[in-house]
Amino acid sequence: MAPDDSAEPGVPGTEFEVGRVVDGFHLEARLHQGGMANLWTVTHARHPGPLLMKVPRLRKGEDPATIVGFEVEQMILPTLYGPHVPRFVARGDFTHRPYIVMERIEGPSLAPRAADAPLAFDEIVEVGARVAAAIHDVHRQHVVHLDIKPENVLLRADGTAVLVDFGLSHHDALPDLLAEEFRQPMGSWPYIAPEQIEYVRNDPRSDLFALGVMLYQFTTGELPFGEPRSTRALRRRLHVDPAPPRALRPDCPPWLQELILKCLEVEPARRFDTAALLAIALEDPRQVPLTLRAHKRSAGGWIARWRRRYFSWRPPDASPVPRSTRAQATKSPIILAAVDIADTGADLAVQVREMVRRIAITDPGARLACVSVLKTGLLSLDDYEDRRGVNRQVLHLAALKHWARPISKALNLDDGRLTFHVLESTDPAAALIEFAQRNGVDQIVMGARGHSAMRRYLGSVSSQVVAQAPCTVTVVRA
Amino acid sequence: MRIALLSDLHANREALSAVLRDAADAAADRYALLGDFVGYGAEPAWTVDRVRRLAADGAIVVRGNHDEAVVRGSRGSMRADARHSIDWTRAHLDAGQLAFLASLPMEHTEGSALYVHANAWEPARWAYIETRHDAVRSLQATACRYTFCGHMHEPMLYHLSSTGKAGEFRPVPGVAIPLPPHRQWLVIPGAVGQPRDNNPAACYALFDVEQALLTFRRVPYDHEAAAAKVRAAGLPQDLADRLLDGT
Numbered sequence: 001m002a003p004d005d006s007a008e009p010g011v012p013g014t015e016f017e018v019g020r021v022v023d024g025f026h027l028e029a030r031l032h033q034g035g036m037a038n039l040w041t042v043t044h045a046r047h048p049g050p051l052l053m054k055v056p057r058l059r060k061g062e063d064p065a066t067i068v069g070f071e072v073e074q075m076i077l078p079t080l081y082g083p084h085v086p087r088f089v090a091r092g093d094f095t096h097r098p099y100i101v102m103e104r105i106e107g108p109s110l111a112p113r114a115a116d117a118p119l120a121f122d123e124i125v126e127v128g129a130r131v132a133a134a135i136h137d138v139h140r141q142h143v144v145h146l147d148i149k150p151e152n153v154l155l156r157a158d159g160t161a162v163l164v165d166f167g168l169s170h171h172d173a174l175p176d177l178l179a180e181e182f183r184q185p186m187g188s189w190p191y192i193a194p195e196q197i198e199y200v201r202n203d204p205r206s207d208l209f210a211l212g213v214m215l216y217q218f219t220t221g222e223l224p225f226g227e228p229r230s231t232r233a234l235r236r237r238l239h240v241d242p243a244p245p246r247a248l249r250p251d252c253p254p255w256l257q258e259l260i261l262k263c264l265e266v267e268p269a270r271r272f273d274t275a276a277l278l279a280i281a282l283e284d285p286r287q288v289p290l291t292l293r294a295h296k297r298s299a300g301g302w303i304a305r306w307r308r309r310y311f312s313w314r315p316p317d318a319s320p321v322p323r324s325t326r327a328q329a330t331k332s333p334i335i336l337a338a339v340d341i342a343d344t345g346a347d348l349a350v351q352v353r354e355m356v357r358r359i360a361i362t363d364p365g366a367r368l369a370c371v372s373v374l375k376t377g378l379l380s381l382d383d384y385e386d387r388r389g390v391n392r393q394v395l396h397l398a399a400l401k402h403w404a405r406p407i408s409k410a411l412n413l414d415d416g417r418l419t420f421h422v423l424e425s426t427d428p429a430a431a432l433i434e435f436a437q438r439n440g441v442d443q444i445v446m447g448a449r450g451h452s453a454m455r456r457y458l459g460s461v462s463s464q465v466v467a468q469a470p471c472t473v474t475v476v477r478a
Numbered sequence: 479m480r481i482a483l484l485s486d487l488h489a490n491r492e493a494l495s496a497v498l499r500d501a502a503d504a505a506a507d508r509y510a511l512l513g514d515f516v517g518y519g520a521e522p523a524w525t526v527d528r529v530r531r532l533a534a535d536g537a538i539v540v541r542g543n544h545d546e547a548v549v550r551g552s553r554g555s556m557r558a559d560a561r562h563s564i565d566w567t568r569a570h571l572d573a574g575q576l577a578f579l580a581s582l583p584m585e586h587t588e589g590s591a592l593y594v595h596a597n598a599w600e601p602a603r604w605a606y607i608e609t610r611h612d613a614v615r616s617l618q619a620t621a622c623r624y625t626f627c628g629h630m631h632e633p634m635l636y637h638l639s640s641t642g643k644a645g646e647f648r649p650v651p652g653v654a655i656p657l658p659p660h661r662q663w664l665v666i667p668g669a670v671g672q673p674r675d676n677n678p679a680a681c682y683a684l685f686d687v688e689q690a691l692l693t694f695r696r697v698p699y700d701h702e703a704a705a706a707k708v709r710a711a712g713l714p715q716d717l718a719d720r721l722l723d724g725t
Contacts (some may be wrong), residue, residue, distance in 0.1 A: 074658075075656050095659060173653040176647070177639075
């Protein structure tokens, strides 16, 4: 049995200094003295790569939020994996010498970009999609971050977004040590969602609100709800719509305003169901269905206030908090239909369509992404126009829409639940896998060619997708 | 060391066998049996013998209210069905088995852990821990960091910080939960022999002492066979039905 030690968590003192070795970790340099923790670069003979050690700062009389938040991070970080979080390495005994060691992400964070805002629209789309993918990945692992802000998003060298600082997070299969702890809204006030102000800690759509605040900031250079200094000012977002981005930056495209204001809806159910849906909308913004949000020119008068206030008032069953983070993250699944447009009338294409219809009909929230791959030659001599001057992209798109027509009608998929994508690649399987990865696709439906002679020469696209795709794959045979 | 925490076996042979198999597969090297080995179920003699063997091999064993009632025998003040159940169980235990039940302690303390059937504040009066308030009362009645108890048939986890903040958590099976010792924790693994959370699978928990990691587990077992035995024994029909529904 662990020793019965009822003392307060230990106060790290002189043992953390340059050159010291703590549990095998060599302390190289102190990076930063934050409000909550000291950060050190450390190395370890058995753990490769640059590492980061986080040591909570504790002095007598200090805010217990510091230490409970640290405890929460010690609990949640080891459960997370994948490219969108720092890899957990070790933790120090909480009672005697608390610390966490994790992979060191070289950065930078998005804070400098926020400071440089307004940014170019291409960058906003690129960064927004990457952060949305990171958030979705964490939600699928049962965790709501609850402190999404530019400082807490780092970029790897290849551009992958990494979420850091899980000190305020909620895991839907672990006890929430913060739930009972404080009676002051937790989080970074410019970014936190209205429901967080009311102590809801288990709605993953709170992270989408925070991402909406970031996108607003990148677009306009302003924070949609300012920097509140009192809880009264903080609560304004429950009643007052933000000024629409186009009022501050007239060249902001309507689709971008649509996406941002959808994220900033006061009622979670009126935002995107999942971060993956935002990511896929950013994939091809021209397909974003525009509503009144897209064309707003002002925050609106008393009617808008009344409306926001109405939606912020949540009777318990009118807008229920999701059963679990994971359940919400897997709601509205994205189904990728891989279509070989060479022969959309063939039996196989018809069978694939029928399978897609069956899957989509069982889940009214399902989104359908129809994808075809335009195979480009290795030497890339052929450009987008063939010899007769026909744009192959346009042809592919038309063929895709033609293929999907029967199901888009039958399932009434017109309201933005159906998107079309033509990818260009020398390697169709790799292109499909990459698309699925980037967009948080839940299920791929594709056909397998039956003719064995053909497969012998060309290889099987479907078997490569089955082996490597990050999601469920349904292979259809005619 | 990995301790398997089993409570409220209730003479359910099928459930206990399945849980012991699962615990062995999960590399449990110690057992703590938190009381109520008899009552409700159809195999009290087999169950008591199995518990005795585990005790002889070093298991921690404490007494439950059903064990005590069977040792004392029924009294006229009891409800008719309770009296019937106690009489039936007594009739199926021999003197050695009854003596074993009579010898069980109310509680057991080892290191920073307390093992008790009902609660820490007055274990012999068998009050239930039904709310966070009850859990705090129990945690404040002991200096131990960990309390492992049964009596309540639904799995539950409570915690109390040094600043007096209490929390409760309805566990998700199969997830390892860190229980660092600077908080106090009260663990109710749930019933092996008569689960009541609408899931007929048997409940128990595993505690990895060195890593302070607790995992609640659910083990499907042949609950139809266990229910059939209850019926065949002439015990009340609803005792069989609740095994089928997990109520």
